[in-house]
Structures are given as structure tokens and as C-alpha cells.
Amino acid sequence: MIEIEGITKRYDATTVVDDVSMVIEPRTIVVIVGTSGSGKTTLLRMINRLVEPTAGVIRLDGADNRSLPGYELRRSIGYAIQGHGLFPHRTVAQNIATVPVLLGWDAARIKRRVDELMTLYQLDPQAFGPRYPHELSGGQQQRVGVARALAAEPNVLLMDEPFGALDPIIRNKAQEDLLAIQKRFGTTIILVTHDMEEAVHMGDKIAVMDAGKLVQYAKPAEILAKPASAFVETLVGASEKPFRLLSLGRVRDAVETGTAEGEAIPGDASQRDALAELLWSGRPALPVKGADGKPLGRVTVGGLVKRAARPA
Amino acid sequence: MTVRFDKLGVVIAAIVAYAAFAAPFATFRANRIVPGEARSILEALPAATGSPLLAVIVAAALIALLKTPLIMRLAAGVVALAALALLIGVAGSFLTPEGNTFARISPASGFWLLIFAFTLLLADVLTRLNLSPWARIGVLVVAAAAIGMLLVSGSWNSLSILKEYANRADSFWAEASKHVTLALGSLAAAVIAGLPLGILCHRVEKLRAGVLNVLNIIQTIPSIALFGLLIAPLGWVATHVPGAASLGIRGIGTAPAFVALFLYSLLPVVANTVVGLAGVPRAANDAARGMGMTERQRLFGVEFPLAFPVILTGIRIVLVQNIGLTTIAALIGGGGFGVFVFQGVGQTAMDLVLLGAVPTVALAFPAAIILDAVIEMTSTGRREAQPA
Ligand SMILES: Nc1ncnc2c1ncn2[C@@H]1O[C@H](COP(=O)(O)OP(=O)(O)O)[C@@H](O)[C@H]1O
Ligand SMILES: [Mg+2]
Numbered sequence: 001m002i003e004i005e006g007i008t009k010r011y012d013a014t015t016v017v018d019d020v021s022m023v024i025e026p027r028t029i030v031v032i033v034g035t036s037g038s039g040k041t042t043l044l045r046m047i048n049r050l051v052e053p054t055a056g057v058i059r060l061d062g063a064d065n066r067s068l069p070g071y072e073l074r075r076s077i078g079y080a081i082q083g084h085g086l087f088p089h090r091t092v093a094q095n096i097a098t099v100p101v102l103l104g105w106d107a108a109r110i111k112r113r114v115d116e117l118m119t120l121y122q123l124d125p126q127a128f129g130p131r132y133p134h135e136l137s138g139g140q141q142q143r144v145g146v147a148r149a150l151a152a153e154p155n156v157l158l159m160d161e162p163f164g165a166l167d168p169i170i171r172n173k174a175q176e177d178l179l180a181i182q183k184r185f186g187t188t189i190i191l192v193t194h195d196m197e198e199a200v201h202m203g204d205k206i207a208v209m210d211a212g213k214l215v216q217y218a219k220p221a222e223i224l225a226k227p228a229s230a231f232v233e234t235l236v237g238a239s240e241k242p243f244r245l246l247s248l249g250r251v252r253d254a255v256e257t258g259t260a261e262g263e264a265i266p267g268d269a270s271q272r273d274a275l276a277e278l279l280w281s282g283r284p285a286l287p288v289k290g291a292d293g294k295p296l297g298r299v300t301v302g303g304l305v306k307r308a309a310r311p312a
Numbered sequence: 313m314t315v316r317f318d319k320l321g322v323v324i325a326a327i328v329a330y331a332a333f334a335a336p337f338a339t340f341r342a343n344r345i346v347p348g349e350a351r352s353i354l355e356a357l358p359a360a361t362g363s364p365l366l367a368v369i370v371a372a373a374l375i376a377l378l379k380t381p382l383i384m385r386l387a388a389g390v391v392a393l394a395a396l397a398l399l400i401g402v403a404g405s406f407l408t409p410e411g412n413t414f415a416r417i418s419p420a421s422g423f424w425l426l427i428f429a430f431t432l433l434l435a436d437v438l439t440r441l442n443l444s445p446w447a448r449i450g451v452l453v454v455a456a457a458a459i460g461m462l463l464v465s466g467s468w469n470s471l472s473i474l475k476e477y478a479n480r481a482d483s484f485w486a487e488a489s490k491h492v493t494l495a496l497g498s499l500a501a502a503v504i505a506g507l508p509l510g511i512l513c514h515r516v517e518k519l520r521a522g523v524l525n526v527l528n529i530i531q532t533i534p535s536i537a538l539f540g541l542l543i544a545p546l547g548w549v550a551t552h553v554p555g556a557a558s559l560g561i562r563g564i565g566t567a568p569a570f571v572a573l574f575l576y577s578l579l580p581v582v583a584n585t586v587v588g589l590a591g592v593p594r595a596a597n598d599a600a601r602g603m604g605m606t607e608r609q610r611l612f613g614v615e616f617p618l619a620f621p622v623i624l625t626g627i628r629i630v631l632v633q634n635i636g637l638t639t640i641a642a643l644i645g646g647g648g649f650g651v652f653v654f655q656g657v658g659q660t661a662m663d664l665v666l667l668g669a670v671p672t673v674a675l676a677f678p679a680a681i682i683l684d685a686v687i688e689m690t691s692t693g694r695r696e697a698q699p700a
Binding site for chain 2: 048051072073074075076078081083084085087088089098099102147148158262
């Protein structure tokens with residue numbers, strides 16, 4: 001659990017982060033979202049003390065994060081940044097091994113961990129381990145950056161716009177990979193983005209920042225349904241709100257009784273995908289199947305449109 | 313069939329044509345200080361070698377002139393240079409009258425121009441071959457070995473510069489070792505002082521402009537003036553600081569030369585350290601701190617290795633600069649190859665000047681090639697990763 005209590009950061013007269021308090025539950029993903037310059041990065045960097053706060057306390061599992069020297073604290077917290085920040089003079093394997101080496105793991109354990117992470121990220125350790133970062137594609141660099149952040153099995157992972165430099169298709173894949181890994185290791189992730197879509201998609205909770213202040217901290221559905229201010233409302237984008245709501249819901253929750261013709265859509269696909277499929281194929285209804293392949297019923301254009309109009 | 317010319321080849325062929333047919337190949341002088349008489353290739357060499365040499369030169373120039381395969385150009389350059397190097401020695405003994413120890417034979421402008429033209433051809437071929445750093449060092453070693461063999465074999469002994477050498481072989485090596493010690497010693501001192509100073513300037517922004525400006529000003533002081541400026545303070549130190557004089561510190565001699573070279577060396581070392589450190593990608597530094605490196609670990613593990621090629625470039629500048637500048641140290645009694653240069657100027661004996669100048673170039677040139685190769689080796693694989 002991460003408790004942020006009355007955290008403030010001032011540079012001279014300007015307050016960059018203003019009295020922010022929030023609690024981040026273990027094993028969840030919290031996404032900090034806001035416009036550029038709203039203080040997201042500064043807030044994130046105060047957690048691992050790359051930035052020292054002017055006032056306030058941050059506690060990790062009950063312990064003040066100032067009870068350790070900064071570098072020791074940072075070795076225990078994963079950190080991934082936009083543009084990956086890989087060391088250009090070190091190979092992929094050496095990059096991933098950075099924190100384990102700093103922690104003094106023995107060579108065999110480091111090698112095992114590096115191989116494991118590379119395999120997890122679909123990078124063949126034999127082929128990619130000895131390469132230098134500039135020999136990788138943007139998507140591969142990004143994966144190595146996250147693998148490096150996860151190398152010492154941190155409980156907490158801080159990510160500052162980790163997918164910002166990726167094109168949309170690779171970004172989608174990277175987001176899915178991260179969700180899968182978070183499920184598998186139960187890592188607590190705090191992710192900064194300026195992309196509300198990403199926030200809604202990734203976050204268990206979303207923290208909206210505006211001019212240094214935390215203006216709303218809630219579950220995605222609540223942010224979409226009850227934006228706390230006009231600012232959050234704009235950020236959510238009134239025109240896109242129906243689609244965002246649909247992308248949060250699963251098809252199985254919108255099933256109606258009845259049958260329909262054609263290829264069935266899985267129950268855990270998003271309602272937005274189902275609507276897109278319906279509109280695209282010009283059909284009024286789609287059959288829905290469960291994880292076991294058994295039919296669950298159907299979804300209709302009318303039913304989905306109603307859900308988009310009337311938030312839960 | 314259309315004949316196509318090589319652009320650089322046209323220049324090379326023009327130089328060769330002038331050098332081979334219009335300029336003197338060797339100079340004959342009755343003794344070491346009288347004005348010389350010019351000798352063409354055919355006059356300077358026995359008939360059995362003069363015409364073949366001309367033929368080789370003309371053929372090589374034609375190969376350079378036309379668009380020909382690289383390997384052929386390489387062969388032409390090597391053969392022409394080898395022939396010139398061998399036959400200038402032959403010209404030396406051929407032109408020296410039997411039993412005459414006063415006569416001096418030296419290579420003349422035509423010879424030097426031919427060497428220049430074919431070196432240009434070789435340099436062009438080697439550049440186009442895009443050799444790896446190790447291969448370049450290999451070429452250097454082969455060339456050095458070839459020249460060394462010619463020197464040891466004595467085939468150049470009848471040339472004037474080697475006669476000057478023969479007359480002062482002992483002092484030649486003494487000055488050579490002084491020259492190398494001064495150039496390398498001041499470089500080492502500049503690196504030892506300049507690296508920390510550069511790191512400090514990088515960290516403390518307030519210091520940076522001030523330090524670099526002072527070093528810049530030192531750099532603009534003409535070398536002779538700087539040597540001169542140091543005479544007074546070092547003389548004072550020698551007489552007033554106990555023990556200083558016994559350490560060899562004097563107003564003239566090695567000490568001011570060393571200090572001046574050291575001061576000149578500081579700017580490139582400090583400036584390149586600052587530039588190198590500033591060029592370390594922000595994200596790499598940020599990641600280093602974010603991963604939990606201490607300041608020391610970041611400096612030695614990330615900043616330094618990434619800045620190293622740039623720092624090495626500064627060291628290369630200093631090394632080549634120092635090998636050249638050390639020549640001037642002789643003016644204030646610092647020793648080195650400059651001793652021969654200034655003696656030669658004093659006696660109007662050009663051969664003696666060359667005895668100082670040629671080894672200086674022979675030191676600087678390989679130093680540049682070797683350090684360039686090392687710089688390239690240390691920077692491969694480290695270019696900054698570009699986000700796709
Ligand atoms: N070291 C610093 N000194 C002065 N101002 C800073 C510093 N770091 C950040 N800021 C300012 O704080 C504000 C918030 O920055 P940041 O946290 O990076 O915002 P975000 O990540 O949301 O774009 C910006 O206006 C930025 O200019
Ligand atoms: Mg930011």
C-alpha cells in the first residue's frame with residue numbers, strides 16, 4: 001500500500017504539486033492523468049524520491065520513504081520512463097541486469113532472471129541479449145525498458161508515459177502485455193499518461209491532476225459517469241464518453257436472451273468492440289459465447305446504445 | 313569505349329607530370345651549407361634505373377587518372393611509393409662522388425611532390441576501402457616496418473638527412489626521448505588535472521564559463537610568448553622555494569616547457585570532458601538515478617563511458633598538438649627535436665632542420681591514426697538509441 005499524504009512540491013514561488021493525498025491499494029494499477037505540466041511526473045518522482053517534496057509524507061507499506069537512503073529506496077521500486085532511457089553503451093542483457101547487479105545478486109541468478117524476463121517479453125535471450133539498444137525497434141526498446149524496471153522483482157512499479165513513443169498498434173500490445181504481467185506478479189503499478197483512453201483502459205483507479213492539484217481520484221466508471229469538475233469533463237471528452245463507457249463494459253453484462261446469426265463474440269470482449277462489429281457488419285444482433293464456447297445469448301445494437309446513453 | 317576520369321586522379325596526374333618532368337628529383341651540394349644544384353630523375357639515377365622509375369611513375373599516374381578498380385589503384389600507389397623510397401637512396405650513392413664525405417645529396421621538390429601525390433592516391437584508396445580500426449592500425453604497422461627496414465638496411469645512408477643523423481646519433485636519441493617525455497608527460501598531467509576539472513565544470517554550472525574562458529585565453533597566447541611568460545615566475549619559484557631547484561625547476565629548460573604544454577593541453581581536455589558529459593542522453597542519466605545508482609556509480613558506469621569517445625577526441629587533439637608544440641620548447645632550453653630545427657636554422661643547414669622536423673611528423677602522424685582508430689572502437693555500439 002502506498003499512502004501519499006499532503007504532498008506538495010514548490011520550485012521557488014511556483015507550486016507544481018499542491019497538497020495531494022491519495023492511497024494506492026496493493027496489486028492495483030493507478031493511472032495518473034492530466035494535461036502536460038499538471039505535475040504528474042513530479043508527483044510520480046516524489047514516490048521514489050528522484051524529487052524531494054517540499055511538504056508531506058509518502059509511506060510505502062507503512063514506512064516513510066525517507067527512512068532509507070534514496071538510492072536504496074529506488075533499487076526496490078521499478079522505474080520505467082518514456083523513450084525507455086536504456087543505456088546506449090550496455091547490451092540488452094546488461095541493461096536488464098542493472099538493478100540486480102546493483103543489489104549484488106550472483107551471476108547465475110542474474111542470468112536466470114534476465115533470460116526469464118526476455119522470454120516473457122518474447123525476446124530471444126540468445127539473439128537479443130548481446131545486442132545494443134540502437135539495434136532494436138522502438139517496441140522492443142520499450143519492452144526492454146519495462147523488463148529492466150521489473151528485473152529485481154519490485155512490488156511497486158512507476159511508469160512515466162511508458163507507451164508515449166509507440167505507434168498505436170504496438171502500444172495496444174504493450175498495454176495488454178503490461179496488464180498480463182501485472183496480473184501474474186501482482187505488482188502495484190502507478191502509471192502516468194496524458195491519454196484518457198489509456199487511463200480508462202489500464203487503470204483500476206484514475207487520478208486526475210490539474211495544475212498540481214488532484215481533482216478526482218476514483219474508478220474509471222465513476223470518472224466517466226460523474227466527472228468532479230468541468231476540467232475532468234473536458235478531459236474525458238463529452239463526445240467520446242459513450243464509447244469510453246462501452247469500452248469499460250464486458251459483452252457478457254449486456255447479453256439479452258435470444259439468438260442471432262453469424263460468428264459469436266466472446267463474453268469478455270468489450271461492449272465497444274461488440275458495437276463496432278455490429279455497425280461494421282450492418283447486422284442488428286450478434287451471438288455471444290462463453291469462455292467454454294457455449295452460447296450465452298445475443299447483444300443488440302439497441303441494447304448497447306441504451307447502455308451508452310444511461311450510465312450504470 | 314568511353315574513357316572516364318577519376319576526379320582526384322586528375323589532380324594526382326597533374327602533380328605527378330609536373331614533379332616527374334619539370335621539378336628536380338634530387339639536389340646536389342658540394343658541402344652542407346652551399347646552395348644546391350638540381351638533378352632530374354634521369355640525371356640523378358643510373359640509366360638502368362632512371363627510365364624504369366619514370367615508366368613506373370607514369371603507369372601509376374595513368375591508373376590514378378582513369379577510373380580503375382580500387383585494388384589496382386592500391387597496387388599502383390604502393391609500387392610507386394616503394395620505388396621512390398628505394399631509388400632516392402640509389403640516387404644518394406650515385407650522385408655522391410667516390411670518397412667525398414662533404415658532398416650532400418638530398419631529395420628535392422620533385423621527389424617530395426611525387427611522394428605527396430602517391431600518398432594522396434593511397435589515402436584515397438584506404439578511405440574508400442572503409443577499413444576497420446584494426447586494419448588501419450595494421451596498415452600503419454606495415455608502413456612503419458617498411459620504413460624501419462629501409463633505415464636499418466642503410467640504403468638511405470648516403471642521403472644528407474641521415475648524414476646529419478650519423479654525426480649526432482647520440483644527441484638525436486637523447487632529444488627524441490626528451491621530446492616524447494615532454495609531449496606525453498604534459499598530456500598525462502593535463503588528463504589527470506583536466507578530467508576532474510571537466511567533471512567539476514559539468515556539475516557546477518557557475519564554474520563552467522569562467523574556467524573555459526580562462527583556458528581559452530591561455531590557448532590564444534602564442535606559444536613562444538607563453539614560454540617566455542613562464543620564465544619569470546618559474547625562475548622565482550626556483551630561487552625562493554626550497555628544493556624546487558633540485559627538482560629541476562628553473563626559469564628556462566624543461567620546467568617552463570612542461571608547464572606551457574600542460575596549460576595548452578588543458579583546454580581540449582576540459583572542454584571535451586564538459587561537452588562529452590553534456591552529450592550524455594538525459595534519459596540515460598534519469599534512468600541511472602531512477603534505477604538506484606549512487607552518484608559515483610552513475611559517473612563511472614554511465615556518464616563516463618558515454619562521454620569517453622568525446623574525451624578521447626580531446627586527448628587526440630592534445631597529443632598531436634603537443635608533439636608539434638614540443639619543438640618550440642628547444643627555444644627555451646627544453647630540448648626535443650626542436651634543438652635540431654633551431655640549430656639548422658642558425659647554420660642555414662636545411663638537412664639539420666629536416667632531422668628535427670621529419671621525426672616530429674613521424675611521431676604525430678601515427679599518433680593521430682592510432683587514436684582515431686581507438687576512438688572509433690570505443691564509440692561503436694554506443695550510439696544513442698533512437699526511439700522508433
Ligand atoms: N526542476 C524543476 N524546476 C522548476 N520547475 C520544474 C521542475 N520540474 C518541473 N517543473 C515544472 O513543474 C511543472 C510540472 O511538471 P511535470 O511534473 O513534469 O508535469 P507533467 O509530467 O504533468 O507534464 C511544469 O510546469 C514544469 O515546468
Ligand atoms: Mg511528465
